[in-house]
Amino acid sequence: MIRFLTAGESHGKALTVIVDGFPSNFELTTDYLNLHLKRRQIGYGRGLRMKIETDTAEILSGIRLGKTLGSPISMLIKNKDWGNWINIMSVDEVSSKTEKISIPRPGHADLTGVIKYGFDDIRNSIERSSARETAARVAAGSVARSFLEKFGIKIGSFVESIGGIYPGENFLNSLLENNITSKFDAWKLSQKADISSVRVLDKKHEVKIIGKIKTAKKNGNTLGGTMVTVATGVPAGLGSFVHYDRKLSTSIVQSIMSINAIKGVEIGSGFQSADSFGSESHDEIITKRGVLTRRTNRAGGIEGGISTGLPIIVRSAMKPIATLMSPIGTVDLSTGKNILARRERSDFVAVPACAVITESMLAWSLAEHFIRKFGGDSLEETLDNFTSYTKKIDSRIKKNFRN
Numbered sequence: 001m002i003r004f005l006t007a008g009e010s011h012g013k014a015l016t017v018i019v020d021g022f023p024s025n026f027e028l029t030t031d032y033l034n035l036h037l038k039r040r041q042i043g044y045g046r047g048l049r050m051k052i053e054t055d056t057a058e059i060l061s062g063i064r065l066g067k068t069l070g071s072p073i074s075m076l077i078k079n080k081d082w083g084n085w086i087n088i089m090s091v092d093e094v095s096s097k098t099e100k101i102s103i104p105r106p107g108h109a110d111l112t113g114v115i116k117y118g119f120d121d122i123r124n125s126i127e128r129s130s131a132r133e134t135a136a137r138v139a140a141g142s143v144a145r146s147f148l149e150k151f152g153i154k155i156g157s158f159v160e161s162i163g164g165i166y167p168g169e170n171f172l173n174s175l176l177e178n179n180i181t182s183k184f185d186a187w188k189l190s191q192k193a194d195i196s197s198v199r200v201l202d203k204k205h206e207v208k209i210i211g212k213i214k215t216a217k218k219n220g221n222t223l224g225g226t227m228v229t230v231a232t233g234v235p236a237g238l239g240s241f242v243h244y245d246r247k248l249s250t251s252i253v254q255s256i257m258s259i260n261a262i263k264g265v266e267i268g269s270g271f272q273s274a275d276s277f278g279s280e281s282h283d284e285i286i287t288k289r290g291v292l293t294r295r296t297n298r299a300g301g302i303e304g305g306i307s308t309g310l311p312i313i314v315r316s317a318m319k320p321i322a323t324l325m326s327p328i329g330t331v332d333l334s335t336g337k338n339i340l341a342r343r344e345r346s347d348f349v350a351v352p353a354c355a356v357i358t359e360s361m362l363a364w365s366l367a368e369h370f371i372r373k374f375g376g377d378s379l380e381e382t383l384d385n386f387t388s389y390t391k392k393i394d395s396r397i398k399k400n401f402r403n
């Protein structure tokens with residue numbers, strides 16, 4: 001089984017992550033990790049912190065001469081901003097007084113954190129609950145992603161809406177209503193989205209969204225949005241229906257839901273399918289050039305918790321960032337009195353960056369099920385297992401049913 005563990009506070013010295021369980025001999029470069037870390041920093045509407053940081057991963061172990069060793073891969077991402085927080089974030093006690101925060105922001109982990117951990121300073125909640133931690137997740141997810149690419153599995157995403165502004169023509173509908181298996185490479189989708197400052201696919205849509213973000217900023221407000229994350233080249237047969245925790249869908253939804261500020265995740269046509277007739281929500285099974293496939297992909301590439309071989313389509317909703325420059329009401333824990341919430345440097349919108357994080361988390365879930373199915377200690381062994389399985393899918397069905 002693969003696993004990863006991140007550590008680090010938002011304004012501490014660095015984030016660290018250990019990734020374990022991947023086979024040896026697959027290529028992984030620092031440049032590849034840094035490309036995705038950089039993508040996580042992008043987007044119109046982000047705050048000042050992203051101007052300070054240039055996130056790069058230093059690989060400390062697990063890779064030699066550009067290839068994985070099969071041993072744990074550990075990585076370090078320095079927080080440049082730590083230089084401004086040395087006293088406040090000191091590991092050892094300091095003689096200078098550090099200001100204690102007693103005013104929780106609604107919507108953040110400020111209050112739940114102090115209740116749960118018995119803190120006397122909200123700073124202790126803020127640090128680890130910050131979305132800064134997702135930089136470490138992108139590093140981990142990029143290891144998974146690089147591995148999956150060796151098998152032709154590609155991942156991409158785009159922003160579907162910000163602040164309730166949707167595109168005139170929603171590409172999500174084409175993904176759900178067509179079978180685009182062979183032609184489509186999800187990474188190309190990301191490359192197109194990355195050109196836009198809010199990671200949408202259409203210029204007119206971008207202009208409208210930027211207008212709305214400007215209004216939010218002017219009013220000291222924040223916005224959320226929805227994202228679509230796609231994986232192509234995923235073979236049929238990942239996941240299982242035999243147990244709740246073996247379903248591919250279970251793992252994907254958990255992974256995406258774990259990202260800061262995510263409040264909704266659906267696979268395929270999700271909530272919309274609840275409003276449709278069965279005949280409108282399922283994907284007819286057909287043969288294309290002698291191969292079994294589906295006419296549409298409303299299931300989002302998963303049936304019965306198992307991948308169908310069609311693109312995996314995940315849609316997720318991010319709530320607006322909790323820190324408001326024109327704050328809403330809260331209670332000062334030191335006085336018990338009603339007061340407006342504290343301002344803390346933050347982003348106005350982080351949906352474009354969040355979409356990049358969903359790519360990493362989707363990669364992780366797919367790699368988890370991929371390695372569970374195909375195993376192998378080296379890339380060559382995994383490739384052998386993968387090829388022998390995928391090559392025979394159709395002939396096996398014919399043999400089982402037609403003899």
Ligand code: EPS
Pocket residue numbers: 010047048049050081129130131132133134135321322323345346347350
């Ligand atoms: C983030 C770093 C944080 C925030 C943001 C994401 O940095 P700072 O707190 O120093 O400004 O910009 O986190 C939040 C919006 C949040 O609510 O936690 C990052 O690296 O992505």
